[in-house]
Amino acid sequence: MAATDTLPAPPEDFDQLRAAILERKASLPKRLTQVAAYALDNPDEIAFRTAASIAGAAKVQPSTLVRFAQQFGFEGFSSLQLLFRARLRQRTSSYDERLRLIEQDSPAVSESMGILNGFVNAGHRSLDTLSKAVDPDVFEQAVQLFAHAETIFLIAKRRSYPISSYMAYAFGKLRVKCIAVGTAAGIDDDVLALAGPRDAAFAVSFSPYASESAAQARAMAARGVPVVSLTDSAFSPLAECSKIWFEVVEADHAGFRSLSASMAFAMALTVSVAEKRRRDAGR
Amino acid sequence: MAATDTLPAPPEDFDQLRAAILERKASLPKRLTQVAAYALDNPDEIAFRTAASIAGAAKVQPSTLVRFAQQFGFEGFSSLQLLFRARLRQRTSSYDERLRLIEQDSPAVSESMGILNGFVNAGHRSLDTLSKAVDPDVFEQAVQLFAHAETIFLIAKRRSYPISSYMAYAFGKLRVKCIAVGTAAGIDDDVLALAGPRDAAFAVSFSPYASESAAQARAMAARGVPVVSLTDSAFSPLAECSKIWFEVVEADHAGFRSLSASMAFAMALTVSVAEKRRRDAGR
DNA sequence: TGACATATGGAATGAAAATTCCATATTGAC
DNA sequence: GTCAATATGGAATTTTCATTCCATATGTCA
Numbered sequence: 001m002a003a004t005d006t007l008p009a010p011p012e013d014f015d016q017l018r019a020a021i022l023e024r025k026a027s028l029p030k031r032l033t034q035v036a037a038y039a040l041d042n043p044d045e046i047a048f049r050t051a052a053s054i055a056g057a058a059k060v061q062p063s064t065l066v067r068f069a070q071q072f073g074f075e076g077f078s079s080l081q082l083l084f085r086a087r088l089r090q091r092t093s094s095y096d097e098r099l100r101l102i103e104q105d106s107p108a109v110s111e112s113m114g115i116l117n118g119f120v121n122a123g124h125r126s127l128d129t130l131s132k133a134v135d136p137d138v139f140e141q142a143v144q145l146f147a148h149a150e151t152i153f154l155i156a157k158r159r160s161y162p163i164s165s166y167m168a169y170a171f172g173k174l175r176v177k178c179i180a181v182g183t184a185a186g187i188d189d190d191v192l193a194l195a196g197p198r199d200a201a202f203a204v205s206f207s208p209y210a211s212e213s214a215a216q217a218r219a220m221a222a223r224g225v226p227v228v229s230l231t232d233s234a235f236s237p238l239a240e241c242s243k244i245w246f247e248v249v250e251a252d253h254a255g256f257r258s259l260s261a262s263m264a265f266a267m268a269l270t271v272s273v274a275e276k277r278r279r280d281a282g283r
Numbered sequence: 284m285a286a287t288d289t290l291p292a293p294p295e296d297f298d299q300l301r302a303a304i305l306e307r308k309a310s311l312p313k314r315l316t317q318v319a320a321y322a323l324d325n326p327d328e329i330a331f332r333t334a335a336s337i338a339g340a341a342k343v344q345p346s347t348l349v350r351f352a353q354q355f356g357f358e359g360f361s362s363l364q365l366l367f368r369a370r371l372r373q374r375t376s377s378y379d380e381r382l383r384l385i386e387q388d389s390p391a392v393s394e395s396m397g398i399l400n401g402f403v404n405a406g407h408r409s410l411d412t413l414s415k416a417v418d419p420d421v422f423e424q425a426v427q428l429f430a431h432a433e434t435i436f437l438i439a440k441r442r443s444y445p446i447s448s449y450m451a452y453a454f455g456k457l458r459v460k461c462i463a464v465g466t467a468a469g470i471d472d473d474v475l476a477l478a479g480p481r482d483a484a485f486a487v488s489f490s491p492y493a494s495e496s497a498a499q500a501r502a503m504a505a506r507g508v509p510v511v512s513l514t515d516s517a518f519s520p521l522a523e524c525s526k527i528w529f530e531v532v533e534a535d536h537a538g539f540r541s542l543s544a545s546m547a548f549a550m551a552l553t554v555s556v557a558e559k560r561r562r563d564a565g566r
Numbered sequence: 567t568g569a570c571a572t573a574t575g576g577a578a579t580g581a582a583a584a585t586t587c588c589a590t591a592t593t594g595a596c
Numbered sequence: 597g598t599c600a601a602t603a604t605g606g607a608a609t610t611t612t613c614a615t616t617c618c619a620t621a622t623g624t625c626a
Contacts, residue, residue, distance in 0.1 A: 571625095575620080580613105585608105588606095594599105596600105
């Protein structure tokens with residue numbers, strides 16, 4: 001008996017399981033077929049609900065679910081359920097799958113190339129979440145705000161600094177007055193002191209938040225300068241002192257976070273603002 | 284007591300809960316704030332995992348999770364968790380649909396949002412070409428070169444400057460000696476004059492090539508400093524004076540080129556070099 | 567500084583849910 | 597039609613997990 005129900009190979013992901021179910025569906029006993037059909041038709045239910053309630057919905061006994069799972073090499077229903085949950089998570093990014101394919105294709109590639117692929121993958125994943133994370137109306141508000149601002153002050157340190165340096169470059173080319181701080185030491189606060197209510201500030205900071213950035217943003221806000229910020233958590237110190245804020249979470253490879261999403265966001269903001277100004281000027 | 288912790292209105296969906304958390308986060312005690320931050324930053328984890336493991340990840344006790352839930356009017360953690368699960372279901376069901384909307388540059392969304400999507404797309408396309416464009420062996424050579432270099436000099440201006448400023452930041456964190464030029468005016472050449480054959484330089488420049496970058500790279504090469512470069516054409520002035528060079532073409536939106544591929548490349552190079560050094564030091 | 571209120575950690579408890587087990591039913595072979 | 601093998605239902609068991617409770621710590625106001 002031990003030979004028949006303890007198959008040596010439990011599927012490792014949902015696709016493998018799905019294939020296995022389809023293959024053996026015809027040769028399964030009645031109740032197990034019922035379970036198979038239910039599982040493939042309602043994978044989300046399997047992921048979330050309890051064995052008892054799933055059993056009720058599929059018109060079988062809880063023990064049948066366990067037997068079903070064991071039939072496919074799992075220890076019990078719970079371990080099968082994990083696959084259904086993993087599927088739900090991965091659904092958001094199909095890029096991991098692509099990465100797996102790449103690695104399978106050429107497993108002999110050097111470690112460095114693996115790192116490169118990892119960052120490419122992280123970039124894709126980050127970009128994927130960006131469009132979903134940004135509320136169109138709020139984005140529009142931010143564009144409006146900057147389009148009508150006299151001078152745009154860019155606040156960013158450390159890891160976020162590339163973002164603001166790109167924006168400073170692009171705004172410069174597009175003839176939008178802007179000043180980036182965080183470049184040299186010391187004088188930042190003096191520069192920021194120039195800002196008034198008719199200007200606007202854009203602050204970027206990701207965890208662990210550079211304390212100066214937060215302090216500077218707060219100071220600006222206190223003086224009536226509208227602050228828009230880009231950060232990675234609603235709990236960022238930037239969020240609380242900003243008139244408008246955006247939450248963008250970058251995916252990472254080996255603990256090093258991508259910058260793709262933030263960069264794309266910065267580009268879009270920059271170009272949108274310039275475009276809006278051009279329009280308004282033309283009227 | 285019953286009046287304070289049994290708020291009459293438990294939120295009915297995730298958005299309400301989110302709003303409630305944000306509203307009250309400032310007045311919450313320390314551990315509950317911790318939970319709030321974790322919950323909003325990692326909603327998927329809350330949906331799937333068990334109270335104990337979530338508590339572990341958020342560095343609190345399981346009981347704190349329960350208290351947190353009760354604080355917001357739920358009977359216990361489990362009922363709060365239901366909202367997170369419901370959210371995940373709704374999201375996955377509408378995911379494909381939303382993706383389609385984004386991909387067909389739908390005119391329904393605002394112009395600014397169209398621009399954002401354009402840059403997201405450009406980022407994806409750039410990343411797609413990157414892995415294919417980079418020759419693993421050449422990449423490995425570059426990593427070796429920098430791993431054995433004494434000091435790494437980073438040369439980049441204008442649009443490429445964000446790349447080098449990121450690398451300078453990351454190398455700094457990883458304890459790899461490096462110096463970025465192009466930051467302030469004038470002194471660049473003096474700094475570069477410090478470089479010798481045991482150092483190495485990394486130059487980044489895209490069309491239209493900043494003439495100073497090319498000149499600096501050439502000067503370095505002439506003095507025997509090995510130069511690695513990242514550029515967008517085999518005819519780039521950088522290519523001819525570099526020992527190793529990589530050609531990466533960024534996709535663009537409305538004439539504005541993405542930086543995603545170059546960034547990913549820079550990250551991979553940085554991390555690979557640091558990793559190699561760490562290995563070599565360990566021997 | 568002391569007293570009170572609130573917050574926190576951690577073990578004890580109790581509930582819920584998965585799994586096992588066994589008696590019974592069904593199927594298929596001879 | 598009988599026997600054996602397999603499948604099934606349902607109760608019993610065990611495990612897992614959320615919750616509660618209490619002792620201790622931390623902070624607050626007088």
